Amino acid sequence: MATKKARKSKAKAKYKAASKKVVKLKPKKTAAKKAASNGLPRPSSKPFGQAGKALDGVRILDFSHVQAGPTCTQLLAYMGADVIKVERPGVGDITRGQLRDVKGADSLYFTMLNGNKRSITIDSKNPKGKEILDRLIMHCDVLVENFAPGTLDRMGLTWEHIHKTNPRMIVASVKGFGPGPYEDCKVYENVAQCAGGSASTTGFREGPPLVTGAQIGDSGTGLHLGFGIACALYQRMRTGRGQKVLVAMQDGVLNLARVKLRDQQRLKHGPLTEYSQHGEGVPFGDAVPRAGNDSGGGQPGWILKCKGWEKDPDAYIYFITQAPVWGAICDLIGKPEWKTDPDYAAPPARLPRLKHIFATIEQWTMTKTKFEVMDICNAVDIPVGPILSMKEIAEEPSLRKTGTVVEVDHPTRGKYLTVGNPVKMSDSITEVTRSPLLGEHTEEILTKVLGYSAKEFDEIKASGAITAPEKGRAEAA
Numbered sequence: 507m508a509t510k511k512a513r514k515s516k517a518k519a520k521y522k523a524a525s526k527k528v529v530k531l532k533p534k535k536t537a538a539k540k541a542a543s544n545g546l547p548r549p550s551s552k553p554f555g556q557a558g559k560a561l562d563g564v565r566i567l568d569f570s571h572v573q574a575g576p577t578c579t580q581l582l583a584y585m586g587a588d589v590i591k592v593e594r595p596g597v598g599d600i601t602r603g604q605l606r607d608v609k610g611a612d613s614l615y616f617t618m619l620n621g622n623k624r625s626i627t628i629d630s631k632n633p634k635g636k637e638i639l640d641r642l643i644m645h646c647d648v649l650v651e652n653f654a655p656g657t658l659d660r661m662g663l664t665w666e667h668i669h670k671t672n673p674r675m676i677v678a679s680v681k682g683f684g685p686g687p688y689e690d691c692k693v694y695e696n697v698a699q700c701a702g703g704s705a706s707t708t709g710f711r712e713g714p715p716l717v718t719g720a721q722i723g724d725s726g727t728g729l730h731l732g733f734g735i736a737c738a739l740y741q742r743m744r745t746g747r748g749q750k751v752l753v754a755m756q757d758g759v760l761n762l763a764r765v766k767l768r769d770q771q772r773l774k775h776g777p778l779t780e781y782s783q784h785g786e787g788v789p790f791g792d793a794v795p796r797a798g799n800d801s802g803g804g805q806p807g808w809i810l811k812c813k814g815w816e817k818d819p820d821a822y823i824y825f826i827t828q829a830p831v832w833g834a835i836c837d838l839i840g841k842p843e844w845k846t847d848p849d850y851a852a853p854p855a856r857l858p859r860l861k862h863i864f865a866t867i868e869q870w871t872m873t874k875t876k877f878e879v880m881d882i883c884n885a886v887d888i889p890v891g892p893i894l895s896m897k898e899i900a901e902e903p904s905l906r907k908t909g910t911v912v913e914v915d916h917p918t919r920g921k922y923l924t925v926g927n928p929v930k931m932s933d934s935i936t937e938v939t940r941s942p943l944l945g946e947h948t949e950e951i952l953t954k955v956l957g958y959s960a961k962e963f964d965e966i967k968a969s970g971a972i973t974a975p976e977k978g979r980a981e982a983a
């Protein structure tokens with residue numbers, strides 16, 4: 507039997523070992539915690555929406571113009587990036603003067619695509635201007651451009667030059683086409699809609715190809731570019747270096763029209779049964795046809811007249827005969843017998859009769875306004891979409907409330923509406939501000955961001971690098 511002393515020393519040793527164990531456990535726990543945090547800082551204790559914006563600290567050298575590039579940089583600015591828009595002295599982005607509605611003021615085309623940015627004028631072909639651009643490259647994280655192919659290189663801003671000047675810089679470009687036979691072409695919205703497969707699949711079978719009003723070539727590509735930039739910024743956190751990001755407008759449009767490439771492949775295995783042309787007995791050719799207002803998702807849909815259609819060109823509703831709510835549709839339109847009639851009860855039986863079915867539903871929708879149809883149908887889960895005019899959208903209170911449609915004030919044109927950030931984030935709240943006047947922030951950026959002294963700023967002014975040619979010469983004299 508162990509003595510009291512022996513028992514005591516055994517207990518002591520046990521305690522020592524245990525306490526050692528505790529000490530040993532500590533760093534393990536920290537490592538585990540670290541792993542769980544994935545190397546991220548501790549969660550902010552600030553209330554959501556008060557911890558800055560998603561892209562705070564990211565500075566963009568925005569060489570973009572017209573629509574595709576500016577859409578992208580405006581979204582980045584909405585997310586908190588400091589977007590410095592570089593414009594040609596005295597001229598600026600060509601859209602400042604395009605489709606002008608208020609004499610002497612920047613157009614809505616420009617103001618609605620360049621909110622939340624700062625503007626600096628620099629002549630990229632002036633030697634001093636080139637020096638300023640190099641300094642901007644050193645101070646920025648991303649260069650965004652959508653010049654014609656070769657333009658940036660002709661300015662001396664090749665990838666090699668930029669990467670050498672600032673290896674962390676991401677160079678993001680929109681071009682019309684990717685490498686290939688058309689890579690040197692200049693491209694605008696509708697060219698991209700046609701080359702990306704959208705136009706050949708839009709419109710009615712009997713008519714010519716159609717372009718859509720939504721700017722899927724320009725704004726759609728800008729959106730893709732913004733996604734690429736965000737990913738490149740994230741990768742740079744790991745690699746420490748920038749990279750080239752390229753989105754060709756043709757590719758951007760095709761990505762949005764991918765369901766039509768899906769249908770192209772399905773054609774090999776038989777007709778596209780959900781297309782109304784199938785129900786009408788019109789044979790398919792070897793390419794995806796235009797499908798009018800057929801729905802692209804396999805559930806038959808069509809645009810139907812509503813009350814007031816005779817006078818109001820937008821008194822229409824998109825009506826989807828989704829299979830799970832077929833019974834509810836039959837009840838609503840006063841055709842309960844269609845629920846059990848073998849010609850109508852099951853989706854395949856309905857396909858050859860879609861024209862007649864939609865004409866019958868239309869008899870019902872024509873007795874109601876599009877908003878009444880919306881309310882009645884949604885109450886029983888039937889998906890419908892009222893055709894909203896731009897007037898109705900501009901006046902819609904709920905869109906104002908969510909910040910999707912925003913009114914901003916502008917010093918030369920007064921109040922105007924713009925589209926706010928369609929992406930809502932709970933911890934990065936967008937405040938939409940007006941677009942800048944041409945060169946409004948030139949001095950501020952040169953002195954506060956790039957660190958030029960007042961004397962150097964005067965020299966820059968005299969060099970003609972930031973002023974329109976005549977002005978520069980006059981001031982230099």
Ligand code: COA
Binds near residue numbers: 630653682692724
């Ligand atoms: N200082 C001096 N020169 C400047 C300048 C500045 N700050 N900014 C632009 N320029 C010059 C360019 O150097 C170029 O001159 P260069 O041809 O002598 O090299 C000139 O302005 C015109 O630029 P560019 O991009 O070629 O414009 P464009 O009016 O000829 O073509 C597009 C316009 C949109 C067709 C063309 O830019 C393009 O295809 N872009 C890519 C696709 C795209 O984005 N299309 C959609 C637009 S919404």
